Amino acid sequence: MITAPENKGAPSVPDDLVTPCLLVDEAVMSRNIERMRQQADKLGVMLRPHLKTTKSVDIARRVLAEGIGPATVSTLAEAEVFAAAGVRDILYAVGIAPAKLQRVIELRRGGCDLTVILDSPEQAEAVARASRDGGQVIPALIEIDCDGHRGGIGPSDPALAEIGRQLHHDGAELRGVMAHAGESYRAETRDAQAAFSEAERQAVVSAAEVLRQAGLPCPVLSVGSTPTALAARELGGITELRAGVYVFFDLFMTGIGVCEMSDIALSVLTRVIGHQYDRGRIVIDAGWMALSRDRGTANQSVDQGYGVVCDEAGRPFPDLIVIEANQEHGVVGSRSGDGALPDLPIGTRLRILPNHACATAAQHARYEVLASRSGTGRQTWERFAGW
């Protein structure tokens, strides 16, 4: 029989939780938040945390400076919820669709300094027009492509100055430039991540130079992703740093060396509901509905299946992962396939560490909090979703 290593002092998991459910270890999360705060301080830039991973007002209050921002979001629904909760400075970091500008105007009228991003003259024209029509000057950052990952234009694209002029002269506000080195998620060493950070920095600094040469303002230079933020050596010229998944971390981040497995603050609590020991399988009540379909570690050097299996106290079992996931069934087996499984009777509670915190958290409506101080009682943080 395989047993998990000792780990005394871990917060206890309340007995009455319905499985599957989502657990957050508050002490681990607080440590992660502090780590990024110190990194931003060291680099001398403002931290603008991304709230898309956590989507929780309770967590935003812990992540944001004084609880009011600056913040980054990925949907207008997030902007609306956080603005209603008192966040006053929000960057909506997904290319703006013109049909969404009315909601942007409403948020700004409500007193939230909401900034949009864009990368085309069509969008700039729409933002300028909406600003004039709505009597609200909408600030925009131009998205710069630093690694071919997603959206954005290159710093040498002639459209850059054109977009800048449209925003600046036609009624909107050219607030600056931003980039996101999404490809850094494929960088498996700290040096490679630092190189992506430098590419992110250079792309944004070059783009700002182009705009300034054209006589345009560019006060904000925004960069970031969790890997580049933590690997960055210097961010000369940059004004703000964005990152999100660091609050929870996950197996994907562990796989590229950004964190240790013990830094993962998020897990799914589940129960054993069946055995097929002869086939090396233990069935649990967490399938992909609870874990998500994310298989982000599949292409990393260690494939973690649908997640690493821990005991109830959060101690990983050596070599034990979720090897298959149906909608409401997970199948636990050994990573190496040799079938040496621990004795886990029906009803045993386990915890599964997620491949991708954003995806796993999105499958749940709340966080069950493992409180850092004993005796603080049962605590639940609501999570929201939608657009």
Place this chain on the structure above:
Amino acid sequence: MITAPENKGAPSVPDDLVTPCLLVDEAVMSRNIERMRQQADKLGVMLRPHLKTTKSVDIARRVLAEGIGPATVSTLAEAEVFAAAGVRDILYAVGIAPAKLQRVIELRRGGCDLTVILDSPEQAEAVARASRDGGQVIPALIEIDCDGHRGGIGPSDPALAEIGRQLHHDGAELRGVMAHAGESYRAETRDAQAAFSEAERQAVVSAAEVLRQAGLPCPVLSVGSTPTALAARELGGITELRAGVYVFFDLFMTGIGVCEMSDIALSVLTRVIGHQYDRGRIVIDAGWMALSRDRGTANQSVDQGYGVVCDEAGRPFPDLIVIEANQEHGVVGSRSGDGALPDLPIGTRLRILPNHACATAAQHARYEVLASRSGTGRQTWERFAGW
């Protein structure tokens, strides 16, 4: 420029929908529901639709006979919602965890004939004990493994009669046996699907024979999955048929020939938010948060990426799929990689057909209904989640 084929008469998509959102074509859904109803009639078995795909009271009323059952669910949350909405006969088709039996008893006390499933003496003992302690005879089906897919015991396993005796003599109710040929999802021809159906039937009939030989009752013989249900040629000895995804269908089912693409009732409405024509990419505001991370077609003969791209009226563009998905960004490109993309200006609305209806629907809190009759006004059906 590539244009989509003509498709006159499709229901129109309301102008004011926030993107991304989930659309259901009511006429297509109704046709799918009717197809399975006729199939069950032809086979002479009772249909027990699985409600885990749709998780909607509005849709359950359309799927269930007289709106009250019989039904199948995958979580006790589903059982609770549907029981509160008047469904009176529910099979909870995931192996029971003893800690969940109190909720089962509460549901039964409320007048819902809820049945559980199990495949071990430990579970049978727990169900028998809960029945005695709770003063509620809990009915159970024994799960039979017919294809090594998930849970269940083989019909020749000596534990079968042991479990049957425990249930029958110790205070619970042995109601019968059930199997689910999940491996039929890998069967790409109708003959192969029919063979899985026959294996499902034989496993359950043999198991019932074992129980009856042991002097035990076995009134219910339950089988099903969408592929086996639709391919079944005869179901001698079987009393009920379960299936769920047929209500919407999806690209996975299209890939194994169970339906046509035009039978898919579910799609995600999205808008174009950027272009990188030089790289053969169009960026949309539906990423994996709206589409799900499901890549079920990846191992089929045609890999549909994160979904097939259609115009606003639901007409598929030849060769156009979602080739990448970030959290809130999708990237549209050609399946063949040759880069011939249609001209789709910023703001253009598109519809994405899902790989897996259960997974995509789970990312949303409601269905926007494309009504089968014009002039019926805007209609929304709520969806729920959780455990």
